[in-house]
Amino acid sequence: MSNLNAVLSRIDAELDPALDRLMDLLRIPSISTDPAFKGDCQRAADWVVAQLQSLGVDAEARPTPGHPMVVGHIDGPADNPNCPHLMFYGHYDVQPVDPLDLWDKPPFEPELQDTPKGRVIRGRGSSDDKGQFMTFIEACRAWKAVHGALPCKLTFFLEGEEESGSPSLVPFLKENTAEFSTPDLALICDTGLFGHDTPAITTMLRGLLGEEITITGPNKDLHSGMYGGIAMNPARVLARIIASLHDETGRITVPGFYDGVPELSAELRNQWQSLGFDPAEFLGEVGLSEPAGEQGRSGLEMIWSRPTCEVNGMWSGYTGDGFKTVLPSEASAKISFRLVGTQDPLAIRESFRAMVREMLPPDCEVAFKPHGASPAGHMSTANPMFEKARVALSDEWPNAAAFVGCGGSIPIAGYFQSILEVDSMLIGFGRDDDQLHSPNEKYDVECFHKGMRSWARVLAAVA
């Protein structure tokens, strides 16, 4: 353990420089979904490469049709040729920042702020995922500084398209299977703690299916006085379609949608009940009070093990100041489905599109634009490294670590399994109030600090 304690002390002593490095990265507006920020994504990739190179990692930014992949390799200690080989994954891209007027500070001018709940790093990407993956890189930096080498062989793999459907990811992995299929396990740092102080290893991830639909009626916007009452209004058609996607009990009505949705095992149900999740407290953080999902399901089921259908955006007609008495020619919506178990994203996409087409009245047409389709992920905890990591995390935090689910989609874990046949262990230190994807995103300094320490412990445990 003295190996480890020296590294932990080094992490404590070097917290401020580590924070400074994170701030540099947070100043790069690497919004992957908006083509206007392509150059910034390249800058972020190059910045990460430089960090890895400073650890002695053989790293480079590999070009793709989209944003670059950051890839790096480094051996373990020379005196331990049989050390395990781990792969680490993170993403250097971030979400868009609108609505900008709801940010208290510019999203890409990060700050350390003291709040009633403690010290936080404020800025887009501080938690998702720049602050998170830097906990691992900084843990490696401390280990290297203390011991001159890392405790195991490592492959680094960071992408820049996680927030925009990862279009280049699968082709890149398939073209480089030989390079990436050798690790014993992949470590993914893009998840959170459970509650405030319970470290979590995420073993269930929901999949994601994205669809954009545009309903077209008249061939141009019309005067609602001249045509109102006789002309088809596509905004009304779209509203009818969206309203029909859920029944009165909150179940999704797309035919066949629930094929492959499993019930929880009694064991997992008991484990989750013991976590003492309080929906009112969870929702209270965002100004809500009551679970609004499927009737008869627990709060954790709603966010971890049940599928969803949500409207992420919709728009039609005149949306500016004042009023315009227009009948819109078009109405559009961005709709996403969170998937669980063995739900088939492509089958659901076809069923959804067929359902929409069936609801179209005369004189209306629909166009569909796909936005990603990834199945749910399930991690096998058979590998003994899972239990070793669980114990290591329990040593760092007030509460014992738990195996949990995650409502979000981290398709990478599924791709590592299906393409590389490498299992993944998801460990992260985000908190529920980090405002991911929202204005004023933050990451607690405590999470950043204990996150670095946690990774040092996990590396020591599995090495």
Place this chain on the structure above:
Amino acid sequence: MSNLNAVLSRIDAELDPALDRLMDLLRIPSISTDPAFKGDCQRAADWVVAQLQSLGVDAEARPTPGHPMVVGHIDGPADNPNCPHLMFYGHYDVQPVDPLDLWDKPPFEPELQDTPKGRVIRGRGSSDDKGQFMTFIEACRAWKAVHGALPCKLTFFLEGEEESGSPSLVPFLKENTAEFSTPDLALICDTGLFGHDTPAITTMLRGLLGEEITITGPNKDLHSGMYGGIAMNPARVLARIIASLHDETGRITVPGFYDGVPELSAELRNQWQSLGFDPAEFLGEVGLSEPAGEQGRSGLEMIWSRPTCEVNGMWSGYTGDGFKTVLPSEASAKISFRLVGTQDPLAIRESFRAMVREMLPPDCEVAFKPHGASPAGHMSTANPMFEKARVALSDEWPNAAAFVGCGGSIPIAGYFQSILEVDSMLIGFGRDDDQLHSPNEKYDVECFHKGMRSWARVLAAVA
């Protein structure tokens, strides 16, 4: 009649300079609903004042809390002190121009274009309403040039807020009742021909009620992975509300909505049937084929004598490029109702708001923003000037003139009745394919030309 013929000849000879003057006016982007164009609205008002002054009219732009009112007075011929006193109304403001990318040419760089259907004036406001009211001003110009005086006493009244709910109109009329309550009849030029060649005097106008609603759920946009399934989504709530506003037969479900909606008299029903309105042809112009209104109603009823409820715009969440897996905090819609008979706009507003509030699930709030409320208008044709004008119009056009309805709202006629006790005669020369409120708005040169000639004939007939 030689009085008249000399004026008609003058109008024919001076068509080109009249077109040039209209082009000057069309170059002023007087969009009243957008505060960014306030200065342009003032410029348009000053331009109209200068035109009236050039006719010897005592005219000025009177300030209001919004955009100016253009007011002018001129006496009739000195040798006929008993000539009638007419008031003329038009509006110098125009609709917004988005979506801008659907315009073939910049909306405020007007052009004369030769099309398969004849020569047109292309540009925002060419038909609604700048080109229309200029037909009257140019008819007066010709009359003055030929006879040295106008055939009757005239009061000019042009507003700049017609496309944005006319907030200053009623207060202005009430403050100046003495000045405006003396005319025998008001002439309003903001309507159209029936079909291609049938001049029309509009005797029925639908009212308009505008409402903007914003549904709020969570206190910020949420990550749809973390909260999807448990958190209320206001976009889904809004869609449900909009979908519920019509039943399967196309009737509007707002309680009490149809109070005061009259059935057509057998006489008017026969007159309208004789007009040979073809819904398929009318809708074919805009890429539609089937009437989408109330079951069991004729096409003309749907657009002239039946009330409507339409979505003019709606927006929520992420509407930019790509995809953002966000649960929106807010969802908004601009909704308008076209009213007929004696429907009470304020009673309907309250009933609509109560219905929306009743549909709100837990954790949702709604905010309402009113956008104008005007009842339907019905013109009494008892005044003999109506029949004189009908005959005069029939002399100018291929088909005999008809008394018709109008689906649009021209609240001014109602205000002239209720505030000034002055009846209105609505005569205009727009065509169904003028693309009012849409990209590429146009006005046929034939309509501009025969419109000027029509006004000369009407003035001669009623004088």
